[in-house]
Every structure is written in C-alpha cells, then in structure tokens.
Amino acid sequence: MYLTSFLRRRALLLAGLLSLAAGVQAQQVFRVTAIPDESPTELARKAAPLMKHLEKRLGMKVEFVPVTDYAAAVEALVNKKVDLAWFGGFTFVQANNRSGGKVLPLVQREEDEKFRSVFVTTDPAIKTLADLKGKDVSFGSQSSTSGHLMPRSFLLQAGIDPDRDFKRVAYSGAHDATVAAVASGKVQAGALNISVWDKLVADKKVDTDKVRVFFTTPPYYDYNWSVHADMPAAQREKLTKAFTELSRDTAEGKEILELQRATRYVPSKVENYKGIEAAAKSAGLL
Template sequence: MHPTSLIRVLRSCLGAALLLCAAAAPAQQVLRVTAIPDESPTELARKAAPLMKHLETQLGMKVEYTPVTDYAAAVEALASRKVDLAWFGGFTFVQAQQRSGGKAVPIAQREEDEKFRSVFITSDPAIRTLADLKGKDVSFGSQSSTSGHLMPRSVLLQAGLDPDRDFRRVAYSGAHDATIAAVVAGKVQAGALNISVWEKFVADKRVDTSKVFVLHTTQPYYDYNWTVHADMPVALRERLTRALLSLSRSDPAGKEILELQRATRFVPTRPENYKGIEAAARSAGLL
C-alpha cells in the first residue's frame, strides 16, 4: 500500500475509534436545583427529595438539590448559572430577572400560585383589623419574600399604614414557619405569611387556632414558580417542563410529590404573570 494511502486509512480508523469512545463514555450531565429558604431546611429537604428522584427518572440525568442560606443567594445562584433550576417566589423571580439581565425564564407554577394569598395572624384578641396593628410589634418573613413581606406590606400601605412608621417594631423572621413561631411565643403581636404554610400548620394541628387566628387575608396574586436560565438548551427546558407538568394525583408517586409541594398540579406560566408583583415592589420601594 502506498504510504499516503496507509496514512489515510490510519486516520480513518483513529477517527472511528474516537467516535466509539465518545459514544461509550458520554459526558456526565447534572441538573442543579435550589429553592428559596422560605421554610426550615429540614422541611425543604423533605419536600425536595421525591421531586428530585422524579426529575432524574424523567430526564435520565443526575439531579442535585443544593440548599441556600437566604433568598438573595437563590437569586444569585440562578443569575450566575451555579444552578439550572430554582424555586422562586414572585418577588425573587422579579429580582432574578433583573439580576440576570432578563434571562430568568419561569416554566411552571402550581395551580394554586395563580391565585395565591397571604394572611396576617395574631395572638392578641384586641387585634381584629389591620388598623389595630398600629403601635404593635409585627413580623414579616424574609425581606425578599413575596407572600411573607412584599404583598403584606403593599396591602398595609394601601390601608394607610406604613410599617416602618406606624408599627412599634418591624421584625423579619426569615421564614413563614418562623413567623408563626414568633407569634405563638409572644415575641410579636402579629405576623404576615404564606397562606399555604398557615393552612398546613392548622391541618397538622401544629398551632392552636383558639389562641392564634387570622385577622386578614389578602386579595389573590401570582406567586411561586420554577425558573430556569435562558441559556439552558431549549430541548432540556422542554423536557424539564414536561416532567413537572406530567405530575398527577392519579399516580401514587405523583400524588406524594404534589402533596409535599402543596399543589393540585403544576401548570405552565410566563413572565407577564409577575408584572403585578414588580409593580407592587416598585410601589413599596423594594425594587
């Protein structure tokens, strides 16, 4: 065989061998997930575990859930692409949208998030209306929480109450369950939080409603969602969306996941749904 021909054959064989090796050992893919820490770390981990297993099965790739210390860290993690998927509240989604230069893409929300609400709770029988909160110690959740701060603050401002001026003390518990604990312990006379956490506490009999009760419930608004970075490959984004939307209560595994997520089902969402949250944040001076 002519030397030139031999070189061509060797090159061809080498190329084929490299292709075979690539096919035999594909690059490891990992979907990195986080969530805003709106409840205790143990509760968040308990809620996340079955969903992460579902996503692994549906996507055929490893899924890693990584907790973060605060809301700002969740926003930064998605904006800097340290995670691929994040569970945000409406306000943290708006913050992520700004921080990422418009590259935060909401793909799914719970059906309940289309008409979400906040509640104000109290242990003081003398407090019956929002106006009665004047001069009292009141707790919100995290400063970046939609249902635990932004929307309750917006409601108070509309009612003519400025928390920073009219309350004796404004506290930030950091999480919805911590707000309930602060009210129960008498550290504050009232608190504002996510309605689904309150209802879960009541259903589980973890709070005595003869001593702690709801004094006001807000009007509905769009809230939580699953968000990805716009740089995620479209095919993966679509598979991920289908994996979330496919969860059904008619399936035992799906029912467990949805109950943990306090969801009837997941439905598609879009950025426009959170324009009201953005407007409320600007009006309250939080954005």
C-alpha cells in the same frame, strides 16, 4: 525512541479521554435549589421525591442544593450555578432584573395563579389591619413575596406604613418562624404564606385557639420554578413536561403534589409577575 514516543502519545490520549469523560460526567448533574422560606429539614423532605422524579424524566443525576438565604438562590440561578430554582414571585422578579431578562418562569402551581397571604395574631384586640398600629409585627424574609412584599403592599394600600406606624418591624426569615414568633409573644402579629399556615393547621403544629387569622389578602401571582434562558429549548420542554404530567391519579404524582401543596402544575410566563414588580417598586423594594 519510537516506543517512548508511542507511549507518550498513548498517555496523552488516555489523559484526554479521561478528561472528556469527567467533563461529560460533570455535565450530567442537574442542580436544583429553592428559596429557604421554611426550615432546611422541611425543604429537604419536600424536595426528595421531586428530585427522583426529575432524575427519571431527565435521564441524569439531580441534586438538590440548599442555600442560606433568598439572595443566594437568586445569585445561584443568575450565575448558572444551578439549573432550576424555586422562587417566590418577588425573588423571580429580582432574578429576572438581575440577569437582564435572562431568568424565565417555567411552571407554577395552579394555586400560584391566585395566591394569598394571611395576617395572624394572639391579641384579641387586633381585628383589622388598622389595629396593628403601634404593635410589634413580624414579616418573613425581606425578599419574600408572600411573607413581606405583598403583605406590605396591602398595608400601604390600606394607608398603613409599617416603618412609620408599627412599633417595631421584625423579620423572622421564614413563614413557620413567623408563626412561632407570634405564638411565643415575641410579636403581636405576623404575615405569612397561606399555604404554610394551612399546612401548620392541618398538621396540628399551631394552636388555633391561641393563634388566629384576622386578615387574608386579595389574590396575586406567586411561586414558580425558574430556569436560565441559556438552557436549551429541548431541555426546557422536557422539564415542563416532567412537572405538568404530575397527577394525583398516580401514587408518585400524589406524593409529590401533596408535598409541594399543589393541585397540579401549569406553564408560567414573565407577564404573570408584572403586578409584583410594580408592587415592589411602589414599596421601594426594587
């Protein structure tokens, strides 16, 4: 009987230790996601070196978790299904509101302090925003800052209401898809992120003799890497340092920053996105 009791206690202890070990191991996976503003293959390509860098700096496995749409990225961080998320300015505002102020911007690219959108077309008759009246025009995702919200905001400031003045409003879902829609003639014009446009031009993935920029917006704050406020301060500091230490002077830093289309990363704050919040409210999108 004593032997049976001893074995039972030993089995329970072993089960407890295994359960604890499994729990610790599960906690050692740091999950990252990003709004799908480009094709899945492009997002995965851009993410891979950064995930390796974060693994080294955090001392744990880092896993990139793709999502199907912008709303899924918001919900993933709000519900703490992921630890870090790449948001556009508008998706950050949505996540911050949805969480009751519990989602915080950690860092942003220096470029995101003065970000812009571009309007492109193949139609030689389109030279100004006013020329878009009566045309088929594409935005990116409805939740995109640079592919929808801010272009819509600047259109409204110019006295043009897309829902009233355009023949048709289309949503391509991603910046590169917007360019493809314009190039193929599915729409006469489209609005997208200037960074993606510049990359497509540099990679010769768009015929600039056919597709051209006819309007560039004024600057605004945009993308950031966000975390949940429940993340321990020490881990937030470690993460911030992992981003801000990246430099083009090192091979690793150069590769990551070029893939992320960044000069460098700088700390961000909630106040940077008050303008986008106001624009979303005035456009009836928040």
